[in-house]
Amino acid sequence: MEAYRKVIVYYFSGTGNSRNVASWVKQVAHEMDLESQLFNIAQIDRHSIEPPDPESLLVFVSPVHGFNYPPIMLHFIMRFPNGKNKVVLMNTRAGMLIGKFITPGLTGIAFFLSASILFLKGFSLKAILPVDMPSNWISIHPGLNDCTVKYLHEKNKQRVTVFAQKILSGKYYFRALLEIYDILLAPIALGYYFIGRFFFAKSFYASRNCNNCGICVNACPVKAIIKVDERPFWTFNCESCMKCMGSCPEKAIETGHGFIIAYSLVFSLIILAAFYKYFGLYFFPIENEWVKMVLESALFLILLTLWYRIIHWLMRFKIVERIIVLTSFTNYKWWGKRYRALKPDSDFEVNRRSMK
Numbered sequence: 489m490e491a492y493r494k495v496i497v498y499y500f501s502g503t504g505n506s507r508n509v510a511s512w513v514k515q516v517a518h519e520m521d522l523e524s525q526l527f528n529i530a531q532i533d534r535h536s537i538e539p540p541d542p543e544s545l546l547v548f549v550s551p552v553h554g555f556n557y558p559p560i561m562l563h564f565i566m567r568f569p570n571g572k573n574k575v576v577l578m579n580t581r582a583g584m585l586i587g588k589f590i591t592p593g594l595t596g597i598a599f600f601l602s603a604s605i606l607f608l609k610g611f612s613l614k615a616i617l618p619v620d621m622p623s624n625w626i627s628i629h630p631g632l633n634d635c636t637v638k639y640l641h642e643k644n645k646q647r648v649t650v651f652a653q654k655i656l657s658g659k660y661y662f663r664a665l666l667e668i669y670d671i672l673l674a675p676i677a678l679g680y681y682f683i684g685r686f687f688f689a690k691s692f693y694a695s696r697n698c699n700n701c702g703i704c705v706n707a708c709p710v711k712a713i714i715k716v717d718e719r720p721f722w723t724f725n726c727e728s729c730m731k732c733m734g735s736c737p738e739k740a741i742e743t744g745h746g747f748i749i750a751y752s753l754v755f756s757l758i759i760l761a762a763f764y765k766y767f768g769l770y771f772f773p774i775e776n777e778w779v780k781m782v783l784e785s786a787l788f789l790i791l792l793t794l795w796y797r798i799i800h801w802l803m804r805f806k807i808v809e810r811i812i813v814l815t816s817f818t819n820y821k822w823w824g825k826r827y828r829a830l831k832p833d834s835d836f837e838v839n840r841r842s843m844k
């Protein structure tokens with residue numbers, strides 16, 4: 489007897505890793521003659537999600553951002569209608585390669601938080617699997633080389649296929665619970681959710697290579713890029729999924745390391761000192777560390793908005809544009825390529841020789 493009548497896969501993906509994992513699961517369902525559906529949640533109206541067929545297995549796939557699922561997936565799960573289906577949680581995270589060893593990424597609270605929300609909605613967890621796909625976060629580290637990307641792609645395709653065969657035939661799979669120590673990353677995950685993601689949203693800009701084609705604006709899954717002064721402008725909606733960087737045909741989108749470092753230095757060395765002096769002088773000294781943290785974070789983000797807008801305006805001057813571009817690591821060849829996942833059905837001979 490079949491374990492499930494149908495499999496429904498909900499995924500979010502910036503650069504294609506999670507889309508690949510979702511389609512590998514669907515492929516296995518197809519080979520097992522199971523009805524299956526694949527939904528990109530960026531294309532679903534998250535305010536009116538259709539309740540799923542009660543007999544189907546639900547699979548959620550998303551990258552990990554800042555030791556948690558990104559807000560788009562978290563909010564989707566929060567708004568998901570109640571039900572009694574069995575669910576499978578999968579994430580893709582930052583895999584790297586040392587020799588033949590795939591170093592695992594860090595899931596943080598992604599599984600713990602979403603499993604708890606789904607449990608409260610009546611669902612029961614059937615399996616969890618983190619998948620160490622090539623890291624796409626080239627804002628903070630150089631891009632991986634082609635051989636590493638191919639190797640990780642192929643190894644994970646095999647792993648996800650075996651996993652999908654198990655869970656679609658009704659088995660449980662909870663080995664990832666061994667990584668329960670990841671929960672210790674909760675404070676950083678919360679910091680990323682409330683502050684970090686807004687900081688990274690304001691790290692992108694378009695250089696003078698931009699020809700205003702609008703491809704990035706349309707490619708963004710959360711419509712976070714708008715045009716200001718006829719040039720792309722990143723709003724706080726940005727989830728730093730990295731899709732726009734890989735979509736720009738002119739390679740005009742950069743991470744502005746220079747202006748972000750300059751802002752952080754000016755803020756922590758000058759603005760904060762001035763703020764406390766003024767506050768202590770005219771109001772009262774702030775003693776409580778929590779109140780301090782909230783105030784400092786709010787001030788940091790408010791002034792970042794202003795700073796980003798000023799830089800955006802100043803970039804019309806060639807000298808400013810050049811300084812910003814030349815202090816962005818992503819502008820340099822040695823930093824590596826923009827990341828875009830391989831097509832889900834790409835096959836490679838994975839052995840040491842193909843790595844050379």
Ligand SMILES: Cc1cc2nc3c(=O)[nH]c(=O)nc-3n(C[C@H](O)[C@H](O)[C@H](O)COP(=O)(O)O)c2cc1C
Nearest residue numbers: 502503504505506551552554555581582593594624
């Ligand atoms: C903003 C951002 C934050 C990330 N945070 C984490 C993280 O906390 N842990 C991790 O293992 N990988 C992290 N990564 C790596 C991605 O989760 C990983 O490359 C994922 O496979 C990308 O999936 P996608 O191509 O479907 O967007 C992060 C990537 C980005 C862009």
Ligand code: SF4
Nearest residue numbers: 698699701702704736
């Ligand atoms: S895709 Fe590139 S060239 Fe086109 S508008 Fe965006 S940044 Fe400019």
Ligand code: SF4
Nearest residue numbers: 708726727729730732
């Ligand atoms: S602006 Fe770029 S990085 Fe941000 S969510 Fe949109 S596509 Fe992703």
